[in-house]
Amino acid sequence: MRRAIAILGAGNGGQAFAAYFKFHGHQVRLYDAFSETVDAINKKGFIELTGALNEKIEFHDASVDMARVIDGAEVIIVINPSTHHRKIAAKLAKCLKPNQLIFINPGATFGSFAMKRALADYGYTDDVVIAESNVLLFACRMREIGTVFIGAKKDRILVSAFPAIHLDKIKGLITDIIPEAQFVSSVIATAIDNTNPTVHPLPAILNVGWIESGEQFSFMQKAVSPTLGRYMELMDRERIAVGEKLGLARNVELFDLYQQYEAEYGVYGKQTLCDVFRACDAYTHIYAPTDLYTARYITEDVGMGLVPLVDVGRQIGVDVSKSKLIVDVCEAVLGLDLTHGEHCRNAESLGLAGMSAEQIIRYAQTGER
Amino acid sequence: MRRAIAILGAGNGGQAFAAYFKFHGHQVRLYDAFSETVDAINKKGFIELTGALNEKIEFHDASVDMARVIDGAEVIIVINPSTHHRKIAAKLAKCLKPNQLIFINPGATFGSFAMKRALADYGYTDDVVIAESNVLLFACRMREIGTVFIGAKKDRILVSAFPAIHLDKIKGLITDIIPEAQFVSSVIATAIDNTNPTVHPLPAILNVGWIESGEQFSFMQKAVSPTLGRYMELMDRERIAVGEKLGLARNVELFDLYQQYEAEYGVYGKQTLCDVFRACDAYTHIYAPTDLYTARYITEDVGMGLVPLVDVGRQIGVDVSKSKLIVDVCEAVLGLDLTHGEHCRNAESLGLAGMSAEQIIRYAQTGER
Incomplete structure (x- = not known):
């Protein structure tokens, strides 16, 4: 029609x-x-x-x-x-x-x-x-x-x-x-389901010198080293935990990064996230940003993604400390305020301040608090 | 004799x-x-x-x-x-x-x-x-x-x-x-005066993917980018503040990194620490470690250096939050315990637990608590 x-x-x-x-x-x-x-x-x-x-x-x-x-x-x-x-x-x-x-x-x-x-x-x-x-x-x-x-x-x-x-x-x-x-x-x-906040800020901020060196390199394939892959998995478990606490069923509407990369990019059978990204051909020609102060990997994926995940997660009693630490590092090292004001989402600006997981679930269903 | x-x-x-x-x-x-x-x-x-x-x-x-x-x-x-x-x-x-x-x-x-x-x-x-x-x-x-x-x-x-x-x-x-x-x-x-804890762990942990890429690069000259140089200066101010609180006189026994690199390596007139390290010829052939789990930049300079600076600093009322964050990142990202046990120094293992700045100064002088 x-x-x-x-x-x-x-x-x-x-x-x-x-x-x-x-x-x-x-x-x-x-x-x-x-x-x-x-x-x-x-x-x-x-x-x-x-x-x-x-x-x-x-x-x-x-x-x-x-x-x-x-x-x-x-x-x-x-x-x-x-x-x-x-x-x-x-x-x-x-x-x-x-x-x-x-x-x-x-x-x-x-x-x-x-x-x-x-x-x-x-x-x-x-x-x-x-x-x-x-x-x-x-x-x-x-x-x-x-x-x-x-x-x-x-x-x-x-x-x-x-x-x-x-x-x-x-x-x-x-x-x-x-x-x-x-x-x-x-x-x-x-x-x-938006995994950008879990996937992008970590390898960006934990390779800040490399990024500012101006060297061109395939971002996700190179920057997600074994250590960063392991840490990203810890962050992904926090994302999953927030989703579960907010009523999503695992493997029904809530999929971890391995499952997402199977479904989206056909990357199967990898044991580590480092291996997942290295095997993901779609990333070969996506190069690292050269300036983290303007890169959406930070400005959008932290302030509008990782911050609300952390803020809402903490409010509903989920341990989101691994993700929180990356927010803290981005703010401190780059000297940016990513947790207050217009360019971020937090429980307050989402209209979720003070709500329990059950209340948020009901709000999502009915629009009523 | x-x-x-x-x-x-x-x-x-x-x-x-x-x-x-x-x-x-x-x-x-x-x-x-x-x-x-x-x-x-x-x-x-x-x-x-x-x-x-x-x-x-x-x-x-x-x-x-x-x-x-x-x-x-x-x-x-x-x-x-x-x-x-x-x-x-x-x-x-x-x-x-x-x-x-x-x-x-x-x-x-x-x-x-x-x-x-x-x-x-x-x-x-x-x-x-x-x-x-x-x-x-x-x-x-x-x-x-x-x-x-x-x-x-x-x-x-x-x-x-x-x-x-x-x-x-x-x-x-x-x-x-x-x-x-x-x-x-x-x-x-x-x-x-030991500046290794201020200088080494930061560019190591904030370039973990680069380091694990196995690429050979002049560590301090490349990894200390403009952003990391700025953050290192914030950490250095905390080191200086701890020294001042412990009774050292600025420019007498307490020198910031710019002054140290003037005295040690003859690097004069630079406006940023990034520029200091880039101009320091002694660093040209000192390459990045390839494994942070065994590198003394972490195992020694964090656990035995940054941790005691932070722990004692906090105890005597100095803001050491910028340095503390780097300790936290090293521990979380590498999955290492750098703040407890044999392989670290903290106020407790230094025999300084509970002491004020004045008590530490007197202890250093007399050996008496």
């Missing part, structure tokens, strides 16, 4: 999806905060997808006016680094209608909770239903504005709804635009 | 000093716990010094019998990694005489306190005077048993006595064997 879609964010993913959805017959408008980007797309008049998809799609519906972009849209897709979600919410709060579905793609760690709380902070108090995915459907990189290279399209992505009791109502809409969606019980499942 | 010297430890330094002292006319005996080493030296019949010194000295006075080695010695020089000091003390406690001077060379962090406490733990309760140096007089490496390469001999080393009130009594003896000795007010000065 043809759907009316608003996409918020005209980066790699936003442009790719704008073209992709339009190609599949949907009505699409695209918002971005930067008029340079918006003007360039409209002037070009098309978006070209290369790589795994090869299409040139007429497109000139980009705008810096969020109210105009979302007007009449059935679904509003937020495709942004999670560090930008609050800024999006601030504008969205002024023009959102109660019948519109927000779809955060991907949600990162507890993205729907953060969006709900941010909308309220900025004055939107009506009911809202938020969907979120665990990952982006595409692995993609923008070559230039209006030209996006699609490395791969995933076979499936997980999608949840908040409150989860409304999932059935939105399934049809989501399936119409992303048939690959596999629905899970709640946003807790999509949030805990 | 010709002196009777017992050297405990037949490694690089022990062999070099045995030959060096004998060459200068002293009577020297050499102890080691390993009969293979002792037998090889005696069988060879000489110790050859190469490099900065070039001498072949007849020597066959090595033994595994500590009592026989120290019998009649005026000074007993302990030349061992500080991780071995307790083992040495256990044997020494059984045969030491009150008129014999123990000279720990170098003492590492609070080595004399540790030795005094260990001797007492092993039953030696008579008075004892202990001298300690801040560093070894020689930069040296053993090529094979009986052949030691001397990279350089330092112009001066700092020497203190514990209790400090006995310093004048031992000055003549120390000067006779090491004319380069420059005497300082107490073992607090030599202990805090």
